[in-house]
Amino acid sequence: MATRDLTWFRAPGADRPGTTNLCYHALDLRVIRGEASAPALTTATGSYDVAWLLEQVGALGGVMRSFDLAPGQQVAIGLADPLTEAVAFLAALRLGAVVADTTDRASMVLTDGSLEPLGGVPALLHGVASQDPVWQLEWEFALSAGRTDPAPVVDVAGDAPALQVDGETVLTRDVPTHDSAAARLVMALGAGEAVAL
Template sequence: MPESRSAVHNACFRALDMHVVRGGADDPALVHERADGSRHTMTYAELLTEVAALGGVLRAFGVAPDDTVGIDLPETPDAVIAVLACARIGARHVEGTAPGTPVVLRCSEESGTVVAADGQELAWDVAMRAGRTDPAAVVEVLADGPGSLPAQDSQLFEPLLEGATIVLQEAGPTER
């Protein structure tokens, strides 16, 4: 068996930047089919801009490489943007869609820094009991959908090229 070489890469860079660099900036990257039958398509360039901007917002909130970000969003482009933004800055993410323990409690177990949620689905009383909220730091950055990130936070962050990307949680009973 040939000797293998270790490689360092960033999942976001491989998913987005490589397409843009290779001339596919205007190719469709994400097609969201809504319940009403309408479709929204984002190009690789548009998706990369949104992901890098949210990466800037997460960094502004103090998320550092190897931190854990809880993502409790419905299956929309915002969720894809949030997952890729975490990967871009070297943060892990914990999905909020698994049954069982709420994402805010799983994040407290994983030393989570930020919970990204749509605001209507997150049980704020659970978040407060978990000690995961700072009312002064609550901000709606994806409320208006793609393109709504604040201009001052839209600086493109270079991807970090190492670190875990996803934290997998086994669904099932917990000791809580």
């Protein structure tokens, strides 16, 4: 796989980690480079370009931000559909959140039923009905709302966690090379490649 150097908003130095954003590296930068219509994701049912993916990620990020999701907070993602999961992962990165595979300490849950929403914790539900109108939003309704105020990119410290598995940080912002689907997604998109899901 080809690579492109990460774009730094503030360059790292001897006594500072610098700031960057993996979602910016994967999507925004490609639009700036004139690659908006280039294929980003392919599935068995179709192909999705960079502009479409950025629009979806920005909309989902807008909803997540409306629940005051802050950089460093955990987002538990349990989604079986790879396309939806990719959008969710990139939206969390856009906000500087940490993607986790468990609801322990989660500040938000994105699920199709594989993860149990927590009482008093915002949840976005994909394909399942809301049981709590205050804390749970259905996916398409949430995206419609998010399109009115899409999330901008958040500066994140280069050494900040991006992905945690079994409670351990396996991916940081400045070293997105872990052997996981999430890391491969970010690096392939950032390198200008289309990702088959």
